[in-house]
Amino acid sequence: MRNKLIASMAILLASSTAALADASDGKVKIGILNDQSGVYADFGGKSSVEAAKMAVEDYGGKVLGVPVEIVDADHQNKADIASNIARQWFDTDQVDAIMELTTSSVALAVQAIAKEKKKIDIVTGAATTELTGKQCSPYGFHWAYDTHALAVGTGGALVKQGGDSWFFLTADYAFGYSLEQQTSDFVKSSGGNVVGSVRHPLATTDFSSFLLQAQSSGAKVIGLANAGADTQNAIKQAAEFGITQGGQRLAALLFTLAEVHGLGLEAAQGLTLTEGFYWNRDEESQKFGKRFFERTGKMPNMVHTGTYSAVMQYLKAIDKAGTDETEAVAKLLHEMPVDDVFAKGGSVGPNGRMFHDMYLLEVKKPGDSTEPWDYFNVLATIPGKEAYIDPAKSGCELVK
Known part of the structure; x- marks a missing residue:
């Protein structure tokens, strides 16, 4: 009996350890990096941070049994500041993915760093088609809109x-x-x-x-x-x-x-x-809009709702992959359909562009x-x- 108990405890411990290994550092950490004080503060800003937090809460606050954390920072529309924040987040702060990235010069700079570090970035705030063109990345995704x-x-x-x-x-x-x-x-x-x-x-x-x-x-x-x-x-x-x-x-x-x-x-x-x-x-977008308004005092635009969608899809991909390892999650982000309040029947191309109406x-x-x-x-x-x-x-x- 004692041996069976010890064996059961060992199995539970191994399972727990495996789960933690599948979600690196015992948590999943998402960084929202955007303009929070300048000309694009209303366009994205703190409201995008709230949209990301809504997505985490709607997902249950956890993925693979570990907590999901949102961190944010103001890049002041400067690529050098954004790059420094991105490197710190990836190198020392255990951030797994960076999203939003209002301002195209910022998004291009951070996507290059994410590619170098083999980390995922999902752009909802910037517009340039270069993100999925000549400067595309196997780990980079463009979600809400673009100049084309x-x-x-x-x-x-x-x-x-x-x-x-x-x-x-x-x-x-x-x-x-x-x-x-x-x-x-x-x-x-x-x-x-x-x-x-x-x-x-x-x-x-x-x-x-x-x-x-x-x-x-x-x-x-x-x-x-x-x-x-x-x-x-x-x-x-x-x-x-x-x-x-x-x-x-x-x-x-x-x-x-x-x-x-x-x-x-x-x-x-x-x-x-x-x-x-x-x-x-429609009715679904109205319900989302009113929930968002209760938190922010404003109705959402495509950047806010696109950020919500990007966070949700990232968490779904982690769940389906059974890990937050970049290659596995990026593969599923390219393969999985996008069907949520933002996009109906959306799909992601091999260049990371998400196609939606x-x-x-x-x-x-x-x-x-x-x-x-x-x-x-x-x-x-x-x-x-x-x-x-x-x-x-x-x-x-x-x-x-």
Whole structure:
């Protein structure tokens, strides 16, 4: 009897030890690295951290029997600061994966480090297609949207409506260049032309000289290849110059629910934009939106909900793999379908791009909004296979 008891205890101990070995360090640690104090603080920021925590709680707080921990940091939109944080997280703080990564220059830098360290990164906040193109990684994933999807949605819609000549106001870093290039290519392929562009520094407060150049160009559409507070400020100052009253249209190429709320319906009404999520689209998204609002005081955009989805899918992959070892989890992230509040029938390509539907939206007039945060009319659904670049044409070396 005593021998049987000892044998049983040994089996339990071995099982416990095996479980801990399968989840390295006895826990799973996810880092949310983004802008929490600058121009993209509303776009992602602390609300993305809350979305990640919601996902962990909804998953039960544990995976493989060990606790899941969320840590976060503000990269201040600086690639060097983000790189230092990422290295510390991976090398000394036992972080298993880094997510969100608003700002394309930051996302590219951190993805390179994650590739070097053989760690997973899932980008929900940055837009450049380079993440799944020439700078792709076997451990890197791009989740919520990208510049190609924005160009197909907003750019395509405006060209069809007669906006066949464009001038771009572009944020002077990787994201802005990518968004301008992708939209320009789509405008030209649709029969339009680009008459010029001007680049502005990140976090610009005075857009007057840039807007005057755009106004004098005579372009039918002024494409705002920027985001966050930069887009809000550009739209506000464009109104002061009477640009839209003069017949030119503004195309907010990366504009989400958060920025519409910050700008207000009076100023934003009539804008066409593309998002990967809208809280008031169906019953499931409404329920998620209201839960999110209870925690944050705001409704979620595609970055917030995309972060929730990314964390959930990562935990599902760990569970299915029976380990948090990077190669095993990355393999399953490429193979598993994505089906949650953010994406229905989503799939991940060999370059790490997650394919899911995008939505072409129009900002409502103030009188048409029936409740707080009811800001959009859904004009069209853009299937994921149309919104995103075919992996075979992405330039990613992983695609055979």
